[in-house]
Amino acid sequence: MADQIQSERSADDMVAEADTGARNPSAAWQARLIIGTCIAWSVFQLYIASKLPGVLAQGTGMSIFANIVAQARFVHLAFAIMLATLAFPLFKSSPRDRIPAYDWVLVILGVGTCLYLVVFRFEIADRPGLWSTSDIAISAIGMVVLFISVYRSLGLPLVIIAGIFVSFAFFGGYSEWARNITNYGGASFGKALGHYWMQTEGVFGVALGVSTTMIFLFVLFGAILDRAGGGNWFIKVAVALLGALRGGPAKASVLSSMMTGMISGSSIANTVTTGTFTIPLMKRIGFPAEKAGAVEVASSTNGQLTPPVMGAAAFLMVEYVNIPYIDVIKHAFLPAVISYIALLYIVHLESLKMGLEGLKKPGRKINVLMILILFLSGVIFMGICTYLIIGLRMVLEPFMAETVYGAVVLLAVAYIGLVWVASRYPDVAMDDPNAPVPAAPRLTPTLIGGFYFALPIFALVWNLMVRTDTLERLSPALSAFWATMFMIVIALTHRPLKALFRGEGIGGSALDGWRDFVGGLILGARNMIGIGVATGAAGIIVGTISLTGAHQVIGQVIETIAGGNLMVLLILVAILSLILGMGLPTTANYIVVSSLMAPVIVSVGAQSGLIVPLIAVHMFVFYFGILADDTPPVGLAAYAAAAISRGDPIMTGVQGFAYDIRTALLPFLFIFNTDLLLIDVGPLKAVMVFFISLTAMLLFAAATQGYFIAKSRWYETVALLVIAFMLFRPDFLLDQVSEKYATAEGPAALTLMSEAETGKQVRLQVEGPDFDTGEIRPTTIALPALSGDTDTAFSDQGLTVLEEDGKLLLDEPFAGTPHFETLGKEYDFYGDTPVTITRVQVENDRFPKELFFIPALLLLGGIVMIQRPRATQPAF
Structure with missing residues (x-):
C-alpha cells in the first residue's frame, strides 16, 4: 500500500510538472493569487462566450463590454503567461515553495505586453505596418517573455523550433538558396517583430484564437465533469461492464480511457486519472508492470483520437482545413472506434497468452454476447431517443420559437429525475484497487448511480451535431458554453439533491458541490496553461511561414529526400511528427507539422497521380503527433504510467508503442483509402466499411501479437497480414488485374x-x-x-x-x-x-473491388481450421 501511495504521488507530481505547474507556495497569499488567477481566467472565458458582453454594452452604453470580446486573444495569452510564470519554476533549482522576485518582473512584463495591445488598440490600428519605437520594444519584450513561458511550462524543444523560425525570418534573406525557393529577401527587425506581435498573423493568430474561443471551454467542461465525479463514474462503469471478463481490468482501462479521453486534452492526465485505479488491478490479475502501464498508455494517448474534443485538434482542423466541425467529427469517428476495438482485442489476446482471468463479480456475470447486445441496444435506444427529441422539438417549435427555455425545462426534468433515481443507490465511490479481494461492481447500480453525468455530454453532442429544418446546429464554442453551464449546475446541485431525496442534511453536500465547482474552475485553467502558451508559440511558426514562405524550404528538403515518392514522404513526415512530438504537446506538434508538411504531401501526391484530401493529411499528422506521447525515450505518458506500475518507463513506452502499431497503420491506410474517413460514403456503405475495416484491423492486431485462436506460426502470421491487406486495400488488387x-x-x-x-x-x-x-x-x-x-x-x-x-x-x-x-x-x-x-x-x-473480400475470407477460414485443433483454451 505504501508503494502504491508513493507511486500515485510520483504520478501526480509528473502531471503537475507537465500540465498544471509544480509550484506550491507556502505563503498563503501567493497560493491564493495563483488560485484566484485560475478562477478569474475560467470566469473570463465563460463571460466572453456568453451573451453578457453584448447585453451589458447595450444596457450601459459602454462599448468596453463588447470590445473585450474582440480583444479576448490578448487577455487569454496574458492569463496563460501569468500562470505559466507563477505556477512553473523556471529551473529545476528554482524555489517551489515561493515565487522569486524575477518571476514577478516577468509577470508584469508578460501581462503588460499583452494588455498594451488592448489599451492602445486604436493607435495601433492607425499605423498598420508603421510601428513606433514603443511598439517594437513591446513586441521584443513580449516575444522574450513568451519564449520563457514556453520553456518553463513545455520545455526546450518548442523554444528551439520557434527560435529557428524566428532566425529564418531575420537571416533567411542572406541565403541565396532560400531566396531562390521562397523569393524572400529578409525582413527588418521592426517589420518581423511587428508581424509576430502587433498583428493577428503571428502569436495572436488562428491557433491562439481557437484556444481562446473553443479549446478552453472544452477543457473547462472536462475539468468540472471530472471534479464533480464524472471521471470516476466512467471508470466504475467500465470496470462493472468489462472487469469480470478475461483480463477484465485491462479492458476496463481501455474503455474508461476512451470515455475520459473524449473530453480530456491531455494524455498524461488521462493516464493518471484512470491508471491510478486500473494499473494496480491489472497487476493483481497477472499483468507484468510494464504491460499494465503500456495498456494504460496506449489507451490514454488514443483518447485524443476520440471525438468530440480530440485533444483540441478538431477545432484547429476546422480553421486550417476550412470545413464544418461536424465533418471533422464524421471523418475522425470511424478510425477512432476501430482503433479502440482493436486495442480491446490486443488486450484480450495478451490475456489469452498469459492465461489470465477477470475480477470476481457479485451477481450474474456479463458475457461477451451480452455486452454486444447491450451495445447494439444502446445504439438503437439512442437513435430512437434522438428522433423522438427531434420530433418533440419540432412539435414545440411554435411555442419555443428561438428560445432555449423549452430545452432547459426538458433537461431539468431529466436531470432531477435521474438524480432521484440515483439517490436510491449508494454513491459511486472509487474502490481501493489494492483491496485483498478486488471485485468488479455490479453494472446496474453503478450505471444508474451516476447516469446523470451523461446528460451534459448528450447536450454537448446534441448541440454540435443535431440539426432539423427549423433548428440549426450551434457553433462548437456555444455548444461547449451551454454544456459547461449545465455541468456547473450539476456540480453544484447533484450532491445536495441526492441528500435531499434521501432525507439527509444538505449543508455539507452543498459545500462539497461548491468545492467541486471551484476545483473545476482551477483545474480547467491550470490544464490550459500549456495549451495557451503553446498555441501562441505555434503562431510564431505559422507567422514565419506567412512572412517568408519557410515551409517551401523545409518542404523541398524533405521532398528531395523522398525523391518524389509519396510513401517515402509519408514515412519521413511520420518520423518528423514522432520526433517533434517527443518534446511538444500534441496540439503544438499538430500545428507545426501540418503547417509545414500538409501542402507538401498534397503536392507530391498530386504529382504522383493521387489526389489526397486535405483532411486526410491533417489527420495523418495528428495521429503521429499523438503516438509521440508513448514513444521512447521521452514519452511522458509512459513515465507517468511507470510511476504508478513501478515498472521500467522505457520498456513501458516500447510496449505501449507496440500496442499502438495498429494506430500507426491507420493513417497510411486512410491516405490511400479515404473510405475509412467516410469521404463520399453513404450510410449503407459506411456500415460495410466499418465491419470490413474492423475485421482487417483485428486480424492485423492478431498478426502483431503472434496469437489468433492459438499461437501463430510464422506463415500463419504472414497469411493474417495478407488477409488484412486484402480487406483494407481491395482497390490495390483490382488495379493489378484491371486498368482503373x-x-x-x-x-x-x-x-x-x-x-x-x-x-x-x-x-x-x-x-x-x-x-x-x-x-x-x-x-x-x-x-x-x-x-x-x-x-x-x-x-x-x-x-x-x-x-x-x-x-x-x-x-x-x-x-x-x-x-x-x-x-x-x-x-x-x-x-x-x-x-x-x-x-x-x-x-x-470495373467489377466491384469488394469481390476480393471473398478469397480473403476463404483464406481466413483456412487459418481458423488450421489453428483450431491447437487451441488450448476457450477464445473468450
Missing part, C-alpha cells in the same frame, strides 16, 4: 471527357513551369464531368482551355475559383513554356 482509368491525350482527351457521365470524376494531369523554380513539373486535379459539355465543365471550375497544335493549353484560373490555390499560385502562366493538360483520365467501369 481510360486515358487520352490532346484533342482526344476532350472527347473522352465529353463522353463521361455527368458528375463522374475526371482527372486532369497538368504540366508546366513551377512559379518559383521554373522547372517543369506535373500535378493532378479533379473535376466533375458534364456529359457532352466540356466547356461548361471547365468554366464551372474557373478554367479556360484552348486547343493549339494538338495540345490543350491552360490559362490561369480565375481568383476565387476551386483550382486557383492549386494551380494559379503554383505555375507560371506567363512564361515562355505554356501550362498544358497532358492527359485526361476517366475511371473505367
Whole structure:
C-alpha cells in the first residue's frame, strides 16, 4: 500500500510538472493569487462566450463590454503567461515553495505586453505596418517573455523550433538558396517583430484564437465533469461492464480511457486519472508492470483520437482545413472506434497468452454476447431517443420559437429525475484497487448511480451535431458554453439533491458541490496553461511561414529526400511528427507539422497521380503527433504510467508503442483509402466499411501479437497480414488485374471527357513551369464531368482551355475559383513554356473491388481450421 501511495504521488507530481505547474507556495497569499488567477481566467472565458458582453454594452452604453470580446486573444495569452510564470519554476533549482522576485518582473512584463495591445488598440490600428519605437520594444519584450513561458511550462524543444523560425525570418534573406525557393529577401527587425506581435498573423493568430474561443471551454467542461465525479463514474462503469471478463481490468482501462479521453486534452492526465485505479488491478490479475502501464498508455494517448474534443485538434482542423466541425467529427469517428476495438482485442489476446482471468463479480456475470447486445441496444435506444427529441422539438417549435427555455425545462426534468433515481443507490465511490479481494461492481447500480453525468455530454453532442429544418446546429464554442453551464449546475446541485431525496442534511453536500465547482474552475485553467502558451508559440511558426514562405524550404528538403515518392514522404513526415512530438504537446506538434508538411504531401501526391484530401493529411499528422506521447525515450505518458506500475518507463513506452502499431497503420491506410474517413460514403456503405475495416484491423492486431485462436506460426502470421491487406486495400488488387482509368491525350482527351457521365470524376494531369523554380513539373486535379459539355465543365471550375497544335493549353484560373490555390499560385502562366493538360483520365467501369473480400475470407477460414485443433483454451 505504501508503494502504491508513493507511486500515485510520483504520478501526480509528473502531471503537475507537465500540465498544471509544480509550484506550491507556502505563503498563503501567493497560493491564493495563483488560485484566484485560475478562477478569474475560467470566469473570463465563460463571460466572453456568453451573451453578457453584448447585453451589458447595450444596457450601459459602454462599448468596453463588447470590445473585450474582440480583444479576448490578448487577455487569454496574458492569463496563460501569468500562470505559466507563477505556477512553473523556471529551473529545476528554482524555489517551489515561493515565487522569486524575477518571476514577478516577468509577470508584469508578460501581462503588460499583452494588455498594451488592448489599451492602445486604436493607435495601433492607425499605423498598420508603421510601428513606433514603443511598439517594437513591446513586441521584443513580449516575444522574450513568451519564449520563457514556453520553456518553463513545455520545455526546450518548442523554444528551439520557434527560435529557428524566428532566425529564418531575420537571416533567411542572406541565403541565396532560400531566396531562390521562397523569393524572400529578409525582413527588418521592426517589420518581423511587428508581424509576430502587433498583428493577428503571428502569436495572436488562428491557433491562439481557437484556444481562446473553443479549446478552453472544452477543457473547462472536462475539468468540472471530472471534479464533480464524472471521471470516476466512467471508470466504475467500465470496470462493472468489462472487469469480470478475461483480463477484465485491462479492458476496463481501455474503455474508461476512451470515455475520459473524449473530453480530456491531455494524455498524461488521462493516464493518471484512470491508471491510478486500473494499473494496480491489472497487476493483481497477472499483468507484468510494464504491460499494465503500456495498456494504460496506449489507451490514454488514443483518447485524443476520440471525438468530440480530440485533444483540441478538431477545432484547429476546422480553421486550417476550412470545413464544418461536424465533418471533422464524421471523418475522425470511424478510425477512432476501430482503433479502440482493436486495442480491446490486443488486450484480450495478451490475456489469452498469459492465461489470465477477470475480477470476481457479485451477481450474474456479463458475457461477451451480452455486452454486444447491450451495445447494439444502446445504439438503437439512442437513435430512437434522438428522433423522438427531434420530433418533440419540432412539435414545440411554435411555442419555443428561438428560445432555449423549452430545452432547459426538458433537461431539468431529466436531470432531477435521474438524480432521484440515483439517490436510491449508494454513491459511486472509487474502490481501493489494492483491496485483498478486488471485485468488479455490479453494472446496474453503478450505471444508474451516476447516469446523470451523461446528460451534459448528450447536450454537448446534441448541440454540435443535431440539426432539423427549423433548428440549426450551434457553433462548437456555444455548444461547449451551454454544456459547461449545465455541468456547473450539476456540480453544484447533484450532491445536495441526492441528500435531499434521501432525507439527509444538505449543508455539507452543498459545500462539497461548491468545492467541486471551484476545483473545476482551477483545474480547467491550470490544464490550459500549456495549451495557451503553446498555441501562441505555434503562431510564431505559422507567422514565419506567412512572412517568408519557410515551409517551401523545409518542404523541398524533405521532398528531395523522398525523391518524389509519396510513401517515402509519408514515412519521413511520420518520423518528423514522432520526433517533434517527443518534446511538444500534441496540439503544438499538430500545428507545426501540418503547417509545414500538409501542402507538401498534397503536392507530391498530386504529382504522383493521387489526389489526397486535405483532411486526410491533417489527420495523418495528428495521429503521429499523438503516438509521440508513448514513444521512447521521452514519452511522458509512459513515465507517468511507470510511476504508478513501478515498472521500467522505457520498456513501458516500447510496449505501449507496440500496442499502438495498429494506430500507426491507420493513417497510411486512410491516405490511400479515404473510405475509412467516410469521404463520399453513404450510410449503407459506411456500415460495410466499418465491419470490413474492423475485421482487417483485428486480424492485423492478431498478426502483431503472434496469437489468433492459438499461437501463430510464422506463415500463419504472414497469411493474417495478407488477409488484412486484402480487406483494407481491395482497390490495390483490382488495379493489378484491371486498368482503373481510360486515358487520352490532346484533342482526344476532350472527347473522352465529353463522353463521361455527368458528375463522374475526371482527372486532369497538368504540366508546366513551377512559379518559383521554373522547372517543369506535373500535378493532378479533379473535376466533375458534364456529359457532352466540356466547356461548361471547365468554366464551372474557373478554367479556360484552348486547343493549339494538338495540345490543350491552360490559362490561369480565375481568383476565387476551386483550382486557383492549386494551380494559379503554383505555375507560371506567363512564361515562355505554356501550362498544358497532358492527359485526361476517366475511371473505367470495373467489377466491384469488394469481390476480393471473398478469397480473403476463404483464406481466413483456412487459418481458423488450421489453428483450431491447437487451441488450448476457450477464445473468450
